[in-house]
Amino acid sequence: MILVLGALAFWVLAWLVNVAIANSGWAETRIGRLAVPILFGLTLLVVWEGLVRGLNVPGVILPAPTDIATRMASSTGILWQDFHQTFLRGALRGYAIGCAAAVLTAIAVDRIDFLRRGLLPVGSFLAALPIVGTAPILVMWFGFDWQSKAAVVVVMVFFPVLVNTVAGLQAADLAQRDLMRTYGAGYWPTLIKLRLPAAMPFLFNGLKIATTLALIGAIVAEFFGSPTMGMGFRISTSVGQLALDMVWAEIAVAAVAGSLFYGVVALIERQVTFWHPSQRG
Amino acid sequence: MRSILPVLTVVAALLALWYAAVVPMNIKAALTDAERAGMTVQPEGAAARRDLSAIQLVLDNPSVISATFQQARPRLPAPHQVVVELWNTTAGQKVTSKRSLIYHGWVTLSATLLGFAIGTIAGGLLAVGIVHNRAMDMSVMPWAIASQTIPILAIAPMIIVVLNSIGVQGLLPKAIISAYLSFFPVVVGMVKGLRSPEAGQLDLLKTYHASAGQSLWKLRLPASLPYLFASLKVAIAAALVGAIIGELPTGAVSGLGARLLAGSYYGQTVQIWAALFGAAIAAAGLVGLVGWIERLVLTRMGMAK
Structure with missing residues (x-):
């Protein structure tokens, strides 16, 4: 009391x-x-x-923070192994592949106005769907190891990044494009020197949304099958064993990893888009 | 309106791509079936085919292509198989039947809506508190923003199992996950919206000697509606994902998530795809519904663009 x-x-x-x-x-x-x-x-x-x-309160319902901290300290090996499997292998690789594919698709789509008008509504529609539900299918196709987790992450991050990049490529206004034309700049110089830099605030908005999605995708995909390591695997098996201190330890790791990932992307954004009003003052 | 033709083209292209992908994805299983049925295929024996590329097999056995669209458990079902499954499990069954996708969809949807309501109300109340109390703003708001970078969904299995062990079952645990997921977008959007009136407008109310409650009802809340609806659309989609994921850990027997899980255990790929499309239709319907209410309300208030 x-x-x-x-x-x-x-x-x-x-x-x-x-x-x-x-x-x-x-x-x-x-x-x-x-x-x-x-x-x-x-x-x-x-x-x-x-x-x-x-x-x-019994530990199988809610362990105390000190219990969780003790558990984290005593099983750093397992936590690191899970982090390595889920974050470094699955989430990060999927994130890189998905974002790169989305940006390249956006640039390709942007050249053809017809495609852009068609793909943008479809893309934003798909971005709102529960894409994480494709996890069981992708696990079936790519096996239990990190490849299937990366595939889920690719599908999850693709559409938000695509929609944001396509919107961003429209951000450079007409006067600026006309200026480039008066300089005699063709498509590629205009793209690299004007339109891509102007798209960066939008692109980073998509990239920041995608950091959270990447971690969610990698963890949830492990609920549908995984090798005997990984954060999602550990969470679902530890829940089954009622080892809730382990679950909370994994969640703490996931939370820290998620905010650090977001923070790093936000930091890069600051360096790249230093000229944008939202980054000044 | 002028984007209808491009959208239809893109959808048609995606469907064509899907159909094209079905053939190489299913060719190995189809060849095995054809061989068992006594047909001669190139090359003979499943072991000989294992290391060949799927494209090569398709080119060698053009007669089997039609069979790849009719597999019972395909690696990738053809679009029409999914549509047939969707039709059979919605229109072909009684709504109360355990095989009806509408029944499973309703189980998930009711948890989604309950959680969405709880999350929205709680989020709105917290936002009002944050706007009116400086200490609350400074202490809670950074955490509310930071929590959006955290994979909250990872907590879902634990919430389900823990609530189950203290005797709370059924709708409520899933609704709590949905509420949790829809809570933070609403808080962040609402705070932004409640702060959106200009200083001049707030000053005007002050010259009228309006109390904090009056300026909340008459200025801040109406001004916040566009922001609120923008976050509600995010929140309801998140709530549906939360309810689906909430059905996974306990091996729930009903709900769209349970259909996904059962399909993945028993290799019933068509069932997985049908559940997936059911979830997609539900999500699109919910977001569309919120968008419709948004248009209605904002038009009535003269705020529509």
Whole structure:
């Protein structure tokens, strides 16, 4: 009971501190902007820990954060192996292939207006469908190893990136294209020097959406069959063994991997599209 | 309107590509069947054919091509097989039958809609809180944005099994996953929408001595609707995916996800494709429905483009 009350007391205290920071001059500083969400996240962990320990919630329903951390520390080997199989082999390769294919298709489609008008509605329609459902079919075709996971990822990232790139290639306005024409620039110089750079904000929007999809695709595809390693495999088998601390450990790894992947793409975007208004100031 | 012809062309091209792919994908199984039926095929014996390329086999055995479209368990079913399966499992069965895709679709759809409703209401409430409370904004909003980069779907099996072990079964666990997936897009979109009124408009309400509640009802909420509908379309598609994935881990016996899983266990490829198209039709229908309501509401409010 003490633990529960302690957790709740910590919650109230942290909330008061956050309110104080948010309403003071600190709110505008970098430290304040960082401190408030971190304190909030910490509060969630403390309340979680206090409630689980205080109310004696069994580990097969909800393990405490410290249990999960211990599990992560004691099985770094397995976690790394799963991460390597699912993320580095399946998700990353599929992401690279899918995005490259989508960009090349977009450039090809863009040359023919008829195709562009036809493919854009179909592409955005397909992008809204539950494409992850193709996982059982692709696992059947490409086998249990990483190839089938990469294939699922390719199909999942293809349409969002395609639609965004095609939209982006239209972004350079008429005056700019006319200017290139007055310079006597042909199709390729115009594409490389004007239209592709102008498409970058759109392209990166698609690439950022695709990072999350890639990880989801690789993990869900493993629910339909995999070698005896991989994050999706570990999650589904550990759930079956009621080893929930392992499941949470994998989810923590997936969460960190997902945000890092997104962060890296966002960082590259910053370098590439430094000229865009959304990146300035 | 002028894009109808190009769209139809692209769809026709995709269908043609599909039909063309069926032949090499199924040729090995079709040759084995033909050989068992007593036909002579080139080369003889499944072992001799294993290492040959599918294209080579098609060119050597043009008489078997028609059989590749009629396999019972093809590697890639032909489009018309999928359509026939879809027709048989929807119009050909009673709606209450376990073989009816409409029955399975409804199981998934009800979880989707319940979860979508929970997620949307919770997301909207949190967004109102975030807009009115600075501390909440600063502490919750970064996490709401960061959570969109996380593969939330990975949690689905655990939620199902844990809720199952404390006695919650059926619709609710799947709906919770759907709610969770539709929650964050709604929060992010709603916050953006509630902040969309210009400073001048908010100042005007202040000169009228309007309370925070009044400016919420009369300015912020109406202004947020276009943003809300944009996120609702994302959210309902995510909710459907969540409900489908939520059916996988417990080996559920009904629902579109269960059809996918059962099909993959028993090699019933036509059933997988039919379930997949059922899910696609459901997703398109749901997104279309939200889009229709959006047009209706925005036209009525004079905000339609």
